[in-house]
Amino acid sequence: MEAVEKKEKVEQKQDNRLKFLNAALKRNLYQPDSLIEILHTAQELFGYLSKETLEYITRELKLPPSKVYGVATFYNFFSLKPKGEHTCIVCMGTACYVKGAAELLSEMEKFLNIKAGETTKDGKISIATARCIGTCGSAPAVIYDNQVAAYQTKESVIQKLKEWL
């Protein structure tokens, strides 16, 4: 009984997400040149861009599928694979690099046994790198689930990962 309710809730949530996506399409008047805006919205709503999502956008914006796929894979922001429950983005900008960001990353990679851009097998944590997030004054910086943390050390990053596991 409970399981059924839960399933319904999940479906409900997905329906709402589609509603939001449709609202974004409408707001942009279904203009083909709003493709990147729409992909942003879809990525935010669904966490990633599934084949179904891309096909839906293709249809609504009346664009060739190869063009949509080409745009979705050109930009680093868009992910065609689902991400982990938590994400950890290590800034690899010059200031962070000079202050040892590469060591932070390799420490995390070793600890989780995955590489940057990958997600742990249990789907818990994804790690990724960013091209300078612009908080160079507090380098090295790491973004944990959209929260920027300043002056990170090998100890502090592992501490945070342990909290998530």
Next chain:
Amino acid sequence: MSVKTFSIDGQIISAKEGQTILEAARDAGIFIPTLCHFTGLTNVGACRLCVVEIGNSPKLQPACTTKVIEGMEVKVNTERLKEYRKLILELLFAERNHQCSVCVANGNCELQNLAIKLGIDHVRFEFRYQNYPVDISHELFGIDHNRCILCTRCVRVCDEIEGAHTWDVAFRGANAIVITDMNQPWGESESCTSCGKCVLVCPTGALFKRGVSVAELQKDKSHLEFLIQAKVKKQWIR
């Protein structure tokens, strides 16, 4: 239409207004190497083989997209340009697997012809030996990404002449590849009309007719050129 007079390597050339350096040079029988250019398709200036020197400007410009200006002095064959072109071609040869001896297009390949013409006898870079897929899911044609030089002629001919826009480029940088529809097997592409124009414009053996063996691929472009003439210049009778 007014006439523009300019010079290529000292030779005085007349061009129609609006013509590119490449068009004017070809009309005058002067050779400028190209790979991504195909007459009748939009020029993208991507292969950089046609870059030329203009006046005393240190900046090189692609002949395919630069329009002729009255009195400009163009150099297309300096030692510097020759050296650069060779290096660019070598970069291409090292990037993917262009072993002519086992290629369907051997003897009928623009990349190979150009390499011979520019006198390339060895490649100064280590071959990367990347393992790209070969897709023969289409009943008539196949694509071997190992031979692709990303000139995007197939993308342009499919969009601009056939109007199907089956092809496009996906990913970026060194990971870029041409794809059909949602990066699905070509044979499963719904937009593809199987017209074969992409195969005809492909300068290498990347796109091929199925069933041909090594060095057997002949690409008769005359019909395609006729079609482009018809579409662009509204000339239906040859």
Next chain:
Amino acid sequence: MDLAELLEIAEKERRRKKPIEIHCCVAASCVSSNSQSVKDKLSELLSNTDLKDRVEVVGVGCMGLCSKGPLLRNSVTNEFYCHVNLDNVSEVLKDIQGQKARIEKLKIDDPFYRKQMHIVLENSGKIDPESIESYIAEGGYLTLYQVLHEMTPQEVIDEITKSGLRGRGGAGYPTGLKWSLVAKSQAEKKFVVCNADEGDPGAFMDRSVLESDPHKILEGMIIAAYAVGAQQGYIYIRGEYPLAISRLQNAIKQARKYGLLGTQIFESNFDFKIDIRIGAGAFVCGEETALMQSIEGKRGTPYPRPPYPAEYGLWGYPTLINNVETFANVVPIIRNGSEWFSKIGTEKSKGTKVFALAGKVKKTGLIEVPMGITLREIVEEIGGGVPDGGKIKAVQTGGPSGGCIPASKLDTPVDYESLISLGSMMGSGGMIVMDDKTNMVEVARFFMEFSKDESCGKCIPCRAGTYEIHNILTKIIEREATQDDFEKLKLLCQVVKDTSLCGLGQSAPNPVLSTIMNFEEEYTSLLKKDT
């Protein structure tokens, strides 16, 4: 809105202010060190004292000295409180109350601020970036009123031309000339684009300006649109800057409400709209043709110029593209006159430049200095030199498009031409200090890895060339390369520089070429000797 209403808003805002303001930085760097909670805590502490009617805690933009953040400032004493956190914020309160407080303080005449000159950053750290009234109280939008009612478009362009302002995005193209080209182009539609796709690693000037003073950019863009005859504007901003995006959205909404954007701005016949376009993580989109492709919803691949955007830009219409910092200079120039501006800086590089100072230097953060100041003054006086007694080896400017300037050339004045002559470039303003422990070949490889990953893949020299350059650099670092490889590296860099399609490819070899020019022995010492 008319002039009387604008002045009334300013007056009302000034009257509303309490005599003492504690400015608390709420820009990204301090926010990442928890400044928002510090601000809330201080407000809470104050509300329980009798100071509450006289003192107000105001969230403001960047005050520059990010390495001492979270940073607070007392608007009356003009002193900064450094490293404020939830534990020591009560000490700030004590200081305001005139008691002895145990907290690090910094005076405005600290060497970090002494040689700076704030034009672009004039309001940063002083006004509330979330409030248009706060901007108007500092004279905001008054310049726009004057432009719309007292100047012709040509007069605006003439002022910008005479000021000598050059593009702050890196290449330094004369701004007035660009504006007049767009103004001259005949078309039914024209666009103004603000390039806020600040992608250079180590650069955060534009983010800071947008987070601290968003209305200044809007006002600059509206003036530009009036001058060139555009009806629609876009701000193309990196997706990595969520705070700047939300402040801009907020600012646009406020400006619209007051009739400063939309139809009949300031009751004139001029209409202008601004929309935001959010980038999706592609460095190459900072290149103007790629940026326009991206605004049109396409892959961000550059295309050959000419035709330049001034004639053939967005959807084929004439388009003016300027960088954030360039637009930020517009209002001060019109307000104070071109003559005032042209007296600042050097003969060919006028005005100031904002730099993001980072790396191995004691004080890091955002600085604005007059052109012509030497690198030594910036690094040693403003930045306080290398920490822990280390020595400066080089200063990197211009990010992946720039180069490394050796310590021996630190007395070079900062302007467009002299940085280029040293193999670097102004770039958008990232400045990274490197100490003597830095391996320059590794630095070159770091930037080449960046360029290789960010190459769009359209043209061969950039796509395959950056890969091969990176390859040879790795070989050198692993001591596997020969003199032959080194020669090949130099030739390859030249080819990529000369033949690539866009600015990214053309400048990608600069970090390698400049380190070879200034630190060649670091390369040669790693080469395998022929046996």
